Amino acid sequence: MEENRKRIFSGIQPSGKIHLGNYLGAVRNWVQLQDEYDCIYCVVDEHAITVRQDPAELRRKTLELFAQLLACGVDPERSTLFVQSHVTQHAEIAWVLNCFTMFGELSRMTQFKDKSAKHADNVNAGLFTYPVLMAGDILLYQADLVPVGEDQKQHVEICRDIATRFNYNYGDVFTLPDAYIPKVGARVMSLNQPDSKMSKSIPEGCVYLMDKPDEIMRKFKRAITDSDTERCVRYDRANKPGVATLIDIYAAVTGKSYEAIEAEFEGKGYGAFKPAVGEAVVELFRPIRERTEELLADKAQLQQLYRAGAEKASAIAGRTLRKVYKKVGFLER
Numbered sequence: 001m002e003e004n005r006k007r008i009f010s011g012i013q014p015s016g017k018i019h020l021g022n023y024l025g026a027v028r029n030w031v032q033l034q035d036e037y038d039c040i041y042c043v044v045d046e047h048a049i050t051v052r053q054d055p056a057e058l059r060r061k062t063l064e065l066f067a068q069l070l071a072c073g074v075d076p077e078r079s080t081l082f083v084q085s086h087v088t089q090h091a092e093i094a095w096v097l098n099c100f101t102m103f104g105e106l107s108r109m110t111q112f113k114d115k116s117a118k119h120a121d122n123v124n125a126g127l128f129t130y131p132v133l134m135a136g137d138i139l140l141y142q143a144d145l146v147p148v149g150e151d152q153k154q155h156v157e158i159c160r161d162i163a164t165r166f167n168y169n170y171g172d173v174f175t176l177p178d179a180y181i182p183k184v185g186a187r188v189m190s191l192n193q194p195d196s197k198m199s200k201s202i203p204e205g206c207v208y209l210m211d212k213p214d215e216i217m218r219k220f221k222r223a224i225t226d227s228d229t230e231r232c233v234r235y236d237r238a239n240k241p242g243v244a245t246l247i248d249i250y251a252a253v254t255g256k257s258y259e260a261i262e263a264e265f266e267g268k269g270y271g272a273f274k275p276a277v278g279e280a281v282v283e284l285f286r287p288i289r290e291r292t293e294e295l296l297a298d299k300a301q302l303q304q305l306y307r308a309g310a311e312k313a314s315a316i317a318g319r320t321l322r323k324v325y326k327k328v329g330f331l332e333r
């Protein structure tokens with residue numbers, strides 16, 4: 001690991017399988033960032049239990065997500081990839097940081113307001129202090145940059161506020177992190193509701209990394225196109241949102257410009273375009289799916305990888321936590 005590289009930390013919830021939106025919007029960037037940064041990536045199973053989870057399912061999803069991240073190209077030699085609950089310092093620092101976070105601040109978090117409305121029968125304290133656990137994730141590793149989607153920017157801001165408050169009391173303990181919204185992050189819309197983001201809550205419009213080729217092709221062939229009369233492949237998000245969604249996907253997968261794509265399909269209708277986008281996604285995902293299957297077939301190797309990741313992570317996290325414990329006045333053991 002090169003010195004003086006900036007450090008990146010990011011987390012992903014084991015809430016389901018990786019889909020095209022997650023891949024093009026986040027995971028592909030995680031992989032590219034490894035060339036330039038010292039990257040630490042975490043499967044955040046502790047955050048996941050702020051809403052009810054089936055235990056066997058959560059275990060399976062955590063392992064599958066870990067395998068999928070490796071298959072996508074997160075490289076455990078260059079980076080650190082681990083499972084949050086394997087590194088005890090996350091839960092430990094969260095307690096301390098709770099005592100440096102204000103009730104009022106947490107009450108203003110938009111995600112808390114949304115989630116407590118959605119899970120009105122289970123507005124637990126973990127849901128409320130979710131941003132504190134997340135702040136601990138970031139601060140334990142002294143991360144400079146935190147790649148996140150727009151929806152998580154507020155959480156990175158409260159992390160900075162908590163760190164600033166702690167540093168004000170005890171000196172420079174924590175690096176202040178910045179949210180990092182990647183330049184080339186594609187926002188992928190649902191294939192059958194092109195005004196909503198692709199998500200597992202709209203299953204027919206959502207393409208998963210682990211979908212078989214014929215499943216992917218079926219979803220693309222059924223993708224909504226527009227009922228305009230010209231029926232040509234032209235980028236016009238306002239008037240032709242279905243076609244724009246497909247062009248965005250095709251552009252993100254192939255690296256081609258809108259102009260090049262329009263030229264490629266000049267004189268051909270949607271009937272030719274939709275399967276072409278499907279094919280491109282099939283070929284993008286094929287090697288990743290096969291690699292994931294290989295990894296999941298060798299549980300002992302996976303276990304070895306996540307144990308090694310946890311060990312690397314906890315060496316760094318342990319240094320920060322010891323410093324924090326000392327600063328707040330805990331008696332050394």
Ligand code: TRP
Pocket residue numbers: 009010011012013044047133134137138146147148152155
């Ligand atoms: N809250 C993030 C999400 O839902 C996941 C997350 C947990 C995270 N800890 C993090 C992201 C630390 C970045 C850094 O997407």
